[in-house]
Amino acid sequence: MASSSSEYLFQQVTIIGVGLLGGSLGLLLKEQGLAKSVLGIGRRRPNLELAVELGAIDRFFSEAKEAARDSDLIVLATPVDTYVSHVQDWGSFIPTGAIVSDVGSVKGKLVFDLEEALPPTVNFVGAHPIAGKEKSGVAHATSKLFNGARCIVTPTNHTNEKALAKVRDLWERAGSDVVLMDPMVHDWVLGAVSHLPHIVAFSLMQALQELQDVTSEGLNLLDFSGGGLRDTTRIAASSPEMWRDICLANRENLLKMVDQYISQLQGFRQLLNDQDGAGLAKSIEQAKMLRERLP
Numbered sequence: 126m127a128s129s130s131s132e133y134l135f136q137q138v139t140i141i142g143v144g145l146l147g148g149s150l151g152l153l154l155k156e157q158g159l160a161k162s163v164l165g166i167g168r169r170r171p172n173l174e175l176a177v178e179l180g181a182i183d184r185f186f187s188e189a190k191e192a193a194r195d196s197d198l199i200v201l202a203t204p205v206d207t208y209v210s211h212v213q214d215w216g217s218f219i220p221t222g223a224i225v226s227d228v229g230s231v232k233g234k235l236v237f238d239l240e241e242a243l244p245p246t247v248n249f250v251g252a253h254p255i256a257g258k259e260k261s262g263v264a265h266a267t268s269k270l271f272n273g274a275r276c277i278v279t280p281t282n283h284t285n286e287k288a289l290a291k292v293r294d295l296w297e298r299a300g301s302d303v304v305l306m307d308p309m310v311h312d313w314v315l316g317a318v319s320h321l322p323h324i325v326a327f328s329l330m331q332a333l334q335e336l337q338d339v340t341s342e343g344l345n346l347l348d349f350s351g352g353g354l355r356d357t358t359r360i361a362a363s364s365p366e367m368w369r370d371i372c373l374a375n376r377e378n379l380l381k382m383v384d385q386y387i388s389q390l391q392g393f394r395q396l397l398n399d400q401d402g403a404g405l406a407k408s409i410e411q412a413k414m415l416r417e418r419l420p
Contacts, residue, residue: 134159134295139192139199141166141211143176143185145257146228147202148266151181153299156268164192176263194218198291201227206370208235212242221246224288228254230315230367231374232279232308240283248288251279251308253315254301261364272300277315279308316378321386323368324379326361 138154140147143165154160165182166189167173173185186192193199193215201208205227212225219225225239225247236251243249256274276296280289296303306314337346347354372379396404 132158133161134291134298135198136160137162137164137196137198139164139166139189139196140182141189141199141201142203143167143173143182143263144202145261145263145265146254146270147200148176148179148181148263149256149268149270150200150202150228150299151176152179152266152268153271155180155183157298159295159298160198164196166192172263176266179263179266181263181266189215190218195220197223198295199223199225201225201229204367204370205229205231205235205374209238209242212239216243216247219244219247223247224291225249226252226292228252230319230371231312232277233312233375234308235374236279236281236308240281248285250284250288250292252292252296253277253279253311254296254299255315255319256301260362261367269300271296274301276301276303277306277311278303279306279311281308312375313378316375316382320371320375320379321382323360323363324372324383325386326358327368330358330361 135154138151138160140151140163143151147165151163151165154163163182165173165176165185166187167176167185173182176182177184189211197220199219201211203211208227208229216225225243226249227239229235229251230253232251232253236249239249239251254271254274254276256270256276276299278289278293278296293303293305333346340346393405393408395401396408
């Protein structure tokens, strides 16, 4: 049952980018009665019409300025490299006291850039729900996407406490485990446990293609793949546009992490070259123990 007007967490929410994450958030807001009205902004009209049909948004606009002027929460769910240009476009239209948040996988300097780009009367609170699928688009959205997931919220010294509390409340009602983290620390941590694994998956698929190119028997290597390859490379099916922007935005951290990963590969190669069975067993056992510690 929908909340009465006084019980809504937000009166009007505008979601910029109604894809998997933005659409799932819209469904959650509507199903739980957390917002009186949910508006969508996007580039493709068919996608926005589908979002209305699915119940993720109530209506949509082509111009964010039209939706922003009456919204008390605006959520950025577009590629992270578009965030600053978005708020520069419609930031001056946002009501005093409104909150701007996001669902992006990169924080760091971007958080401070957004704080600077927004009017001082508007509150920015960064958020990153660690949830998703390898499939993108509102057609794959679900209100249960964030249930049981961890959501990292990244306040700074400039973050308004009331705005922070409302964003935290939103994600806790979504069923997420909310953790507060410094924006710079966020990018180091997520670079290691999310961004680097994606790079590994992308690179492995490219390596397999190169191995396919030198196969002389006319066999398709992928025809013989099993669960191991599917599990290891599932995330390689992720959105190229989104992951291009994440990699570039977290470039400095990822350069160091890729170097570390290459060092590990070189070490494994040396064990193979030396036919060091004991060393291989020890390395694999260490990896196995670390993998078993994953929650």
